[in-house]
Amino acid sequence: MVRKLIFAAVTGIVGAALLHILIILALPSFTGQDAYTRVQAEGPENAFYSLPDVSEGQRLANLDPYVKVAVCHFDVTSQPVRLLAGKGPGFWSLAVYNSRSDEVFSINDRTSVDGSVDVLAASTIQLGRIRKTLPDSLSRTITVELQDPLGYAVLRTMAPQASFEESAREFLADAVCAPFSDY
Incomplete structure (x- = not known):
């Protein structure tokens, strides 16, 4: 039970970190302030x-x-x-x-x-x-x-x-x- 809880918490933290990195990297193309624009x-x-x-x-x-x-x-x-x-x-x-x-x-x-x-x-x-x-x-x-x-x-x-x-x-x-x- 404790392993499942730790696994779920670690998976959630890693997933949230990856999502935040993806959003930060994609933000310039959504705002129109990327270098090409x-x-x-x-x-x-x-x-x-x-x-x-x-x-x-x-x-x-x-x-x-x-x-x-x-x-x-x-x-x-x-x-x-x-x-x-x-x-x-x-x-x-x-x-x-x-x-x-x-x-x-x-x-x-x-x-x-x-x-x-x-x-x-x-x-x-x-x-x-x-x-x-x-x-x-x-x-x-x-x-x-x-x-x-x-x-x-x-x-x-x-x-x-x-x-x-x-x-x-x-x-x-x-x-x-x-x-x-x-x-």
Whole structure:
């Protein structure tokens, strides 16, 4: 009898703990304040938006004074998206996330082909078609296969001193997030 009572109490406590964890993890998607929704609020898809250093009523902002950030959301349902940027003023990184904010791919200036951003994000079927007739324009492009057609990219660059600020902002302003037109 005592064992059954202890077993029931432990099962109830473990079940309640799991339920609370599940609710906490699912809460952002129910409130509309998940990362994907916040990136969407920055503006229309297929464009990088540089985030301000201070949150002045903005939904997103740079939290680190030495890092400048731009975000872009996209939908590869009808065609792939190409992410391009020149060589940064120093360190840069690009991360691609799905609509559930799971990181799908990341790259930085040290792991890129030539120090610049050149990434094509596409569905499995789209990548299969592209690989059959690989255009010369994609010969040095890194391809990313997406299981979820909705996603977003976060491009970051360092500006550790005031002298880097302008070049970091130009790097982000010149970044491209656009549908791949040769598809």
